[in-house]
Amino acid sequence: MLEKPAKSRSIADDPRWARIVARDKRADGQFWFSVITTGVYCRPSCPSRTANPKNVQLHDTIKDARATGFRPCKRCNPDGPTMEAENAALVAKICRLIEESEEESSLEQLADAAGRSPSYFHRLFKAATGLTPKDYGAAHRARKVREGLAAGSTVTAAIYDAGFNSSGRFYEQSTGMLGMTPSQYRTGGANEEIKFAVGQTSLGAILVASSRKGVAAILLGDDPDVLVRDLQDRFPKAQLIGADPAYEALIARIIGFIETPGIGLDLPLDVRGTVFQRRVWQALRDIPVGETVSYAEVARRIGSPKSVRAVAGACAANNLAVAIPCHRVIRHDGALSGYAWGVERKRVLLDRERGNSAK
Numbered sequence: 212m213l214e215k216p217a218k219s220r221s222i223a224d225d226p227r228w229a230r231i232v233a234r235d236k237r238a239d240g241q242f243w244f245s246v247i248t249t250g251v252y253c254r255p256s257c258p259s260r261t262a263n264p265k266n267v268q269l270h271d272t273i274k275d276a277r278a279t280g281f282r283p284c285k286r287c288n289p290d291g292p293t294m295e296a297e298n299a300a301l302v303a304k305i306c307r308l309i310e311e312s313e314e315e316s317s318l319e320q321l322a323d324a325a326g327r328s329p330s331y332f333h334r335l336f337k338a339a340t341g342l343t344p345k346d347y348g349a350a351h352r353a354r355k356v357r358e359g360l361a362a363g364s365t366v367t368a369a370i371y372d373a374g375f376n377s378s379g380r381f382y383e384q385s386t387g388m389l390g391m392t393p394s395q396y397r398t399g400g401a402n403e404e405i406k407f408a409v410g411q412t413s414l415g416a417i418l419v420a421s422s423r424k425g426v427a428a429i430l431l432g433d434d435p436d437v438l439v440r441d442l443q444d445r446f447p448k449a450q451l452i453g454a455d456p457a458y459e460a461l462i463a464r465i466i467g468f469i470e471t472p473g474i475g476l477d478l479p480l481d482v483r484g485t486v487f488q489r490r491v492w493q494a495l496r497d498i499p500v501g502e503t504v505s506y507a508e509v510a511r512r513i514g515s516p517k518s519v520r521a522v523a524g525a526c527a528a529n530n531l532a533v534a535i536p537c538h539r540v541i542r543h544d545g546a547l548s549g550y551a552w553g554v555e556r557k558r559v560l561l562d563r564e565r566g567n568s569a570k
Contacts, residue, residue: 309348
């Protein structure tokens with residue numbers, strides 16, 4: 212059934228028309244439109260030349276659009292899945308291929324399996340996952356190595372089970388991959404050195420800790436002693452070293468960012484997590500200062516639109532407050548929801564960032 216605009220209101224006055232003009236992909240599936248002069252019906256994001264609103268009719272369902280007797284647009288294919296959904300399915304397929312391959316595949320091999328050119332596939336994959344195909348494969352192999360070592364496998368067995376075709380190639384990357392040597396990881400991080408320092412911000416106490424690879428934890432709280440115990444729980448077999456004045460300069464930079472977000476924060480990080488968590492955390496790092504997105508939007512950006520709860524879980528597992536800005540993720544209704552270091556801290560951080568971005 213066609214929706215005829217009231218005499219006092221034209222299609223151009225309908226808020227949906229603005230979404231058609233903007234070719235808003237987020238509107239796809241919410242409504243459709245048909246064009247009388249061309250005899251086609253389209254999805255809102257159709258890339259065709261914008262029609263005269265006088266010739267446009269809006270439809271709440273695809274059934275209503277088909278009832279016009281018009282044909283589906285060949286450019287936007289309103290009867291089929293969206294291009295975004297097709298791309299997400301394609302990327303998910305290649306992710307499974309990477310995870311199931313016994314050896315590392317080249318970009319050309321992955322692109323060929325996807326039926327796309329290497330350059331286009333590279334851009335598509337990174338836009339969907341937040342990682343390049345090479346980085347995704349490396350993160351997956353790192354997880355396999357960690358699982359093998361944690362399960363008691365020998366270092367050699369863990370290396371080959373994870374898809375490395377030579378031990379030399381693995382050892383070139385091992386410290387950056389695990390944050391320590393494989394033998395140390397196998398024994399639970401024994402003898403790994405973690406430097407740390409505690410400071411004070413307007414939000415309460417802060418603890419910053421670093422491995423040789425980079426900052427491994429930024430913790431916020433009310434009691435410095437509780438934060439130190441938390442660090443001990445996170446690295447139970449590591450050697451914790453109270454940092455020297457040079458290291459305390461690093462914590463001063465982080466405190467400065469908390470107080471004045473506009474100065475920015477660029478730190479070498481030691482990010483430890485599953486492939487999925489790393490995808491989520493990379494997506495969080497791409498959210499600009501002063502902006503927020505919903506958990507559902509983060510799930511969509513990493514190509515897993517149905518993984519909203521898993522995204523929330525990855526946010527909760529984040530050890531790097533403000534450096535990986537999980538405080539910029541809110542519920543779809545605008546509510547702040549949970550935050551590992553307290554909702555009130557989340558509110559203050561967002562207020563400061565929004566105030567700074569408005570200047």
